Amino acid sequence: MVSLVIIVALSVLAYFASQMRAAALAAGGATLRARPTFHGYLAFVVALLAGLVALALAGLTPALPALIAAPAAAAAGGIAVFLAVSPVLRARVIFEKIVLAVLILASAIAIFTTIGIVASVAVESLHFFQQVPMQSFLFGTDWSPTAPVPSFGFVPLLTGTLLITVIALTVAAPLGLLSAIYLAEYADLKTRAIAKPLLELLAGVPTVVLGFFAALTVAPFIKTAGAAMGFSIASESAMAAGLVMGMMIVPLISSLSDDVINAVPQAMRDGSYAMGATKSETIRKVVFPAALPGIVSAFILAISRAIGETMIVVMAAGLAPNLTFNPFAAVTTVTVQISAMLVGDQEFDSAKTLSAFALGLTLFLITLALNIYALRVVRKYKEHYA
Amino acid sequence: MNDMTFKTVFTPPQPKILATNPAKIIAEGVDVYYGEKHAIKNLSLTIPDKAVSAFIGPSGCGKSTFLRSINRMNDTIPGCRVTGVINVDGQAIYDPSIDVVDLRARIGMVFQKPNPFPKSIFENVAYGPRIHGLAKDKTALEQIVTESLKRASLWDEVKDRLHQPGTGLSGGQQQRLCIARAIAVNPEVILMDEPCSALDPIATARIEELITELKEKFCIVIVTHSMQQAARVSDLTAFFHLGILVEAGDTDEVFTSPQEKRTHDYITGRFG
Ligand SMILES: Nc1ncnc2c1ncn2[C@@H]1O[C@H](COP(=O)(O)OP(=O)(O)OP(=O)(O)O)[C@@H](O)[C@H]1O
Ligand SMILES: [Mg+2]
Numbered sequence: 001m002v003s004l005v006i007i008v009a010l011s012v013l014a015y016f017a018s019q020m021r022a023a024a025l026a027a028g029g030a031t032l033r034a035r036p037t038f039h040g041y042l043a044f045v046v047a048l049l050a051g052l053v054a055l056a057l058a059g060l061t062p063a064l065p066a067l068i069a070a071p072a073a074a075a076a077g078g079i080a081v082f083l084a085v086s087p088v089l090r091a092r093v094i095f096e097k098i099v100l101a102v103l104i105l106a107s108a109i110a111i112f113t114t115i116g117i118v119a120s121v122a123v124e125s126l127h128f129f130q131q132v133p134m135q136s137f138l139f140g141t142d143w144s145p146t147a148p149v150p151s152f153g154f155v156p157l158l159t160g161t162l163l164i165t166v167i168a169l170t171v172a173a174p175l176g177l178l179s180a181i182y183l184a185e186y187a188d189l190k191t192r193a194i195a196k197p198l199l200e201l202l203a204g205v206p207t208v209v210l211g212f213f214a215a216l217t218v219a220p221f222i223k224t225a226g227a228a229m230g231f232s233i234a235s236e237s238a239m240a241a242g243l244v245m246g247m248m249i250v251p252l253i254s255s256l257s258d259d260v261i262n263a264v265p266q267a268m269r270d271g272s273y274a275m276g277a278t279k280s281e282t283i284r285k286v287v288f289p290a291a292l293p294g295i296v297s298a299f300i301l302a303i304s305r306a307i308g309e310t311m312i313v314v315m316a317a318g319l320a321p322n323l324t325f326n327p328f329a330a331v332t333t334v335t336v337q338i339s340a341m342l343v344g345d346q347e348f349d350s351a352k353t354l355s356a357f358a359l360g361l362t363l364f365l366i367t368l369a370l371n372i373y374a375l376r377v378v379r380k381y382k383e384h385y386a
Numbered sequence: 387m388n389d390m391t392f393k394t395v396f397t398p399p400q401p402k403i404l405a406t407n408p409a410k411i412i413a414e415g416v417d418v419y420y421g422e423k424h425a426i427k428n429l430s431l432t433i434p435d436k437a438v439s440a441f442i443g444p445s446g447c448g449k450s451t452f453l454r455s456i457n458r459m460n461d462t463i464p465g466c467r468v469t470g471v472i473n474v475d476g477q478a479i480y481d482p483s484i485d486v487v488d489l490r491a492r493i494g495m496v497f498q499k500p501n502p503f504p505k506s507i508f509e510n511v512a513y514g515p516r517i518h519g520l521a522k523d524k525t526a527l528e529q530i531v532t533e534s535l536k537r538a539s540l541w542d543e544v545k546d547r548l549h550q551p552g553t554g555l556s557g558g559q560q561q562r563l564c565i566a567r568a569i570a571v572n573p574e575v576i577l578m579d580e581p582c583s584a585l586d587p588i589a590t591a592r593i594e595e596l597i598t599e600l601k602e603k604f605c606i607v608i609v610t611h612s613m614q615q616a617a618r619v620s621d622l623t624a625f626f627h628l629g630i631l632v633e634a635g636d637t638d639e640v641f642t643s644p645q646e647k648r649t650h651d652y653i654t655g656r657f658g
Contacts, residue, residue, distance in 0.1 A: 189464075267501035271564070273462060275514040275571065276491030285513070290504050 003070040007051030010071060011044045014078025018043035021085045034092035042091045043081035045098050050077030118364065124357035131351045137358060143321035143332075145341065145352045152355050154362065156323040160238070160331035164313060165306045167242025167327055168249060172302060175246070176253025177295070183254065184261035185283055196258070203251035207311040214244035214316035226328065236318035236330040245312050249302040256301065260294030261287060293377045300374035304367040310335035334363050401636045403434050403621045410435035410575060410605040411456060416470035418451050418460065425451045427629045429470070433622070438597055438606045440616035440637065443626030444652065449609045450498070452626070453577050456607065457493040458486050474575070491518055494573035498580040498609075500560035502552035502567070507544050510552040510563055511535060514571035530570055537599070538566035539592055558589030565596065569604075576600065578608040582615065594619050613653050617641050625649045 019040030026032050032039075051074030058066035085091075129137070132152050140153020179199065183192055219240035226233035233239075264287050272282040288295075310333075318330035319340060332340075341356035411433040418426035426448045433439045441449040451460070458479060460466045472479050479489055491514070502510050511531045514520075521527035531548075535541040540562040544555070552563050561581055568576055578597070582590040597619050600606055610616050616623055617637060624634040625648070633640060633649045644650045 265501070267497065267499060268503060270459065270462065270497065271501040271503060271567075272513070274457060274459060274490055274495035274497070275517070275567065276487050276489075277513075277517050278487050281517050285517070286503055 003051075003055060003066050006071045007048060007055070007074045010051065010074040010078055011047040014043035014047040014074075014082065015040040017078070018082045018085050021082060022091070025085070025087060030087040032087050033090045034095075038092040038095055039081070039085050039089065042089075042095045042098075043078050043085075045095065046081050047074045047078035049098070050074050121357050121361050121364065124354055125361045127349065128351060128354035128358045131354065132358075137355075141323050143337070145337075145355055150351060152351065152358075154334075154359070156321040157332060157334045157337055157359070159323055159325065160317070160321065161307055161333040161335075163238045163325060163327060163331055164242045164245060164317060164333060165303060167239060168245040168306045169299070169303065171243055171246025172249045172253055173299065176250045176298075176302070177257055179250070180254040180257035180261060180295075181283060181288075183258045185279070185287065196255070199251045199254055201251075202247065203255070205248075207248065207309060208315075210244050210248055211311040211313075211315035214240050214312050218244055219316055222328070231328070233328045234318070234330045236316060236320075237328045238317050238331045239327045241313045241315075241317035242327065244316060245306055245309055248309065248312065249306055252302045252305060253298050256298035257291070257295045260291045260298065263294070264290045293380055297374040297377045300370050300377070304370045304374075307367060307370075308335060308363065310339055314339065334359050338363070401434075401622055401634070401639070403437055403636055404432060407434035407437050407621075409433070410474065411607075412471075412473045413452075413456075414471045414473075416452070416455065416468065416472060418448070418455055419467045419469075420451075420463070421465040425629050426455070429631045431624055431631055431634055433605065433607060435605045436601055436603070437621040438601050438608060438619050439622040439624065440620035441607065441609045441624050441626060442611070442613065442616050442652070443632075445611075447626040448629045449626050450579050453495075453579055453607060453609055456575070456577055457490050457495055459490075459495065461486060491571055492573055493575040493577060494568035494571065496561070496564050496568050496576065496578040496581050498583055500557060500564050500584070502555070502560050502563050504551060504553050506549045507535075507552045507555070507563060508548040511566050511570050513567060518571055520571065534566040534570040535563075537569055537596070538562045539596055540566055558585045558592075561585060561589070561593065562596075565593070569600070573604065575605045575607065578606065580609050580611060583611065590615070613641075613655075625652060627652070 019036045022032060022034075022036035022039035026036060051070045054073030055066055055070040058064040058069045137152050137154050139155065140151060141155045142151040142153040143156050144151050179195075183196055183199075187195060215236075219235055219237060222237060222240055223233050223235050268286050268290060269282055272286045277285070313333045313336050317332065317336070319332050319336065320330040321332050321337070322329055324331065338356045338359045341352055341359070347353065409432045411431075413429055413431045413433075416426055416429045417424065429452060441453065443449055454460045454463075455468050456472060456474075456479075458468075460468055468480060474489075474493065477484070503513065505513070508531055511534050512521075512527055515527060515530050521530055532541065535544060540559060543559060544563075552560065555563060561584070565576075565578075565581070582593055585593065594615065597606055597608065601621075608616075608620065620637045622634065623637040623640040625632045625640065625644075625646075627648055633644060633646045635645070640649065641653060644653065
């Protein structure tokens with residue numbers, strides 16, 4: 001921490017020293033290749049980067065004391081630039097190159113991390129598929145990883161996931177879309193300024209809170225309501241989880257759809273009004289079709305969010321891998337089983353543990369496909385108004 | 387009593403065109419405000435039927451604002467307020483009993499920037515007839531679309547691609563598509579806000595030809611920055627300056643012997 005402060009201070013010092021030296025050269029009648037501030041910027045980044053690299057190295061090699069190495073490196077970098085200041089130094093060009101390199105590095109770190117995660121999941125999945133044949137995983141209808149003779153049939157998890165997602169969408173699609181249309185087309189500025197942040201607040205509720213709301217409020221309510229009508233419903237049900245998950249993705253759908261509806265140019269609406277169309281005709285026949293591709297991609301993003309959600313399902317839908325489409329039965333999902341497989345003590349190479357990676361990979365491929373599809377839809381939409 | 391006040395402010399000589407053509411739109415003492423901004427000040431103007439009237443004037447003088455108040459498109463702008471009387475066929479269009487949707491079906495508009503819907507060429511033109519139920523069946527609808535495209539002199543260019551998107555046309559073609567869309571509902575009045583500002587001389591000439599043709603049936607109002615265009619196509623010219631209607635009269639009169647010095651300076655390009 002102390003060394004970080006020293007590095008920054010030295011870098012600032014280097015900035016002023018080099019900048020003033022370049023300014024003095026310019027005042028002395030020399031024509032510089034770059035303005036004095038760029039000499040300063042160059043000194044600043046070189047000193048800062050040298051210091052940071054030294055700091056990192058010191059962290060890796062205990063023999064190197066950070067408090068000495070880092071400031072020394074920073075000072076060396078700053079002095080090097082200071083001495084290099086001359087009319088022919090192309091300070092601006094070099095500075096821009098360094099900035100570019102830093103930007104590339106930042107995005108490379110993010111990309112390689114993703115690749116690394118996917119690769120490690122893929123490798124562990126391969127180990128799993130050495131123990132369990134792929135077709136019995138993909139097409140098996142029995143998921144009982146802890147039975148004496150374990151069975152890893154993925155189908156009940158997929159149907160559970162689909163069932164809950166469908167329930168969630170049935171709730172969220174109309175609610176989200178209608179509130180988006182209200183916000184974008186009907187609400188006045190004041191209402192919008194209040195309602196939109198409130199809706200988005202719903203997206204900020206931690207899913208674990210939504211989860212116990214589902215388990216402790218919604219599920220018992222469904223159970224008593226069912227009992228009143230003469231059905232017996234499990235206290236954990238796909239319905240409870242799906243309903244609450246629907247509430248979770250309402251703000252996602254409404255906020256994204258509101259944005260795309262707003263992005264439809266006002267000129268389209270004016271064109272329709274000028275033809276003598278009413279407001280609802282304009283929305284139905286011009287605004288909505290124009291925004292449709294964007295709305296579809298909002299839905300797809302919401303679906304992948306629902307598929308990946310774990311907390312609500314763990315708490316409200318249960319752990320029972322039932323192969324059913326009955327919304328009032330207990331089901332389980334891919335994400336829930338991933339967390340279940342990794343909880344508790346386990347040997348790392350058992351088929352049970354490794355199955356989590358296979359499930360993760362499958363889930364990743366499903367959401368990846370959905371996201372790629374969404375991106376393509378969005379791109380098509382952009383071309384529309386280009 | 388209101389009569390007295392605005393007549394003393396502005397007493398136009400009666401344009402000859404109004405002797406031959408009946409009045410279609412009569413504005414009396416119209417003021418338009420955008421919030422605090424007073425964009426049109428006490429404007430009175432009579433627009434003849436079956437003729438072309440041109441609005442000219444420097445940028446920001448209120449031409450579009452007044453044009454939009456004729457079909458009440460100003461209603462869609464938050465904070466915009468119109469006072470005074472505008473009569474179309476003797477009917478006060480700002481009267482609370484007036485149905486705006488109905489009014490706009492009678493008064494078509496072509497915007498400065500072409501704004502075709504992101505639908506097919508056919509659907510663009512069929513839009514108005516569909517919502518107003520003007521076609522009994524598919525054949526009748528096709529008939530209207532074909533007819534409108536022909537009148538907008540776009541038919542030959544698009545007859546083989548009616549089901550491709552209207553947004554894929556060139557700027558000039560899009561503008562003619564918007565004109566076809568506007569005339570498909572058979573409006574009585576067509577308002578055109580600088581319809582040629584983005585067009586090349588050839589497309590401009592075609593639209594001017596079209597305007598001259600359309601005035602046989604419709605009352606046309608056009609906003610333009612081109613003096614030549616106003617002189618070529620219009621029968622009546624109205625010169626706006628800073629929200630005030632400075633002068634209105636027969637186009638040949640206004641261009642050869644303007645009554646006001648400001649008009650003279652503007653049309654001779656000596657406006658400071
Ligand atoms: N939506 C609006 N909100 C506030 N002020 C506006 C609005 N539209 C126009 N104005 C103002 O009203 C005045 C008249 O504008 P208008 O668009 O009618 O001018 P115009 O004569 O059509 O100009 P141009 O030739 O540049 O199109 C301008 O001063 C403009 O700034
Ligand atoms: Mg204008």
